[in-house]
Amino acid sequence: MRCPSCHSLSSRVVDSRLTPRDDATRRRRECEDCGNRFTTYERVELAPILVVKKGGDRERFDREKLRAGLDVALHRRPVGAEAIEEFLRNVEQRIAERPGAEVNSSELGDWVMAFLRSVDTIAYVRFASVYRAFEDIGELLDEVAALAREDAAGDAARDTEDVD
Numbered sequence: 001m002r003c004p005s006c007h008s009l010s011s012r013v014v015d016s017r018l019t020p021r022d023d024a025t026r027r028r029r030e031c032e033d034c035g036n037r038f039t040t041y042e043r044v045e046l047a048p049i050l051v052v053k054k055g056g057d058r059e060r061f062d063r064e065k066l067r068a069g070l071d072v073a074l075h076r077r078p079v080g081a082e083a084i085e086e087f088l089r090n091v092e093q094r095i096a097e098r099p100g101a102e103v104n105s106s107e108l109g110d111w112v113m114a115f116l117r118s119v120d121t122i123a124y125v126r127f128a129s130v131y132r133a134f135e136d137i138g139e140l141l142d143e144v145a146a147l148a149r150e151d152a153a154g155d156a157a158r159d160t161e162d163v164d
C-alpha cells in the first residue's frame with residue numbers, strides 16, 4: 001500500500017477494526033518513511049456489477065480504478081478517505097440494486113461529477129475539464145491509470161537520483 005503523501009511502500013498497521021456494518025476491515029497505517037497516517041479498507045468481493053460502455057460493451061465495475069481516478073482528482077484536496085469510501089460503497093449498492101446489476105458509463109460519470117461537486121469544487125473542475133474530452137468514464141479512468149503509472153515511474157527515477 002503506497003503512502004498517499006510520500007508514495008513510500010513501507011507502512012505499519014497501528015489499528016485494525018471492523019466497520020460499523022461489519023462488512024469491511026478498516027486499518028490505520030503509519031508510513032515508516034514520513035510518519036503520515038492513512039486508512040485502508042479490506043472487504044469481500046461481491047457478485048460482479050457491470051458498467052455498460054457507450055458502444056454497448058459491458059465490463060466489470062472496477063472499484064480500484066474509480067478510486068484511483070478520484071485520488072488523482074482529489075490530490076492534495078481536503079477530502080478524507082472515508083468520504084471516497086462511502087461514495088464507492090454507495091455506487092456499488094446503487095448498481096447492485098438495479099436489474100442486471102449494471103449502469104451506463106455516462107450515468108456513472110454523472111454520479112462521479114455530482115460527488116466531486118458536492119465535496120470539492122476544485123476537484124470537480126479539475127475532473128470535469130478532462131472528462132469532457134473523453135468518450136466515457138471508462139476511457140478516462142484508463143488514461144488516469146496510465147498517467148499514475150508514469151508518475152510512479154518518474155518518482156522511482158527521482159528517488160534513485162536523490163540517493164547520495
Ligand SMILES: [Zn+2]
Nearest residue numbers: 003006031034
Ligand atoms: Zn509517507
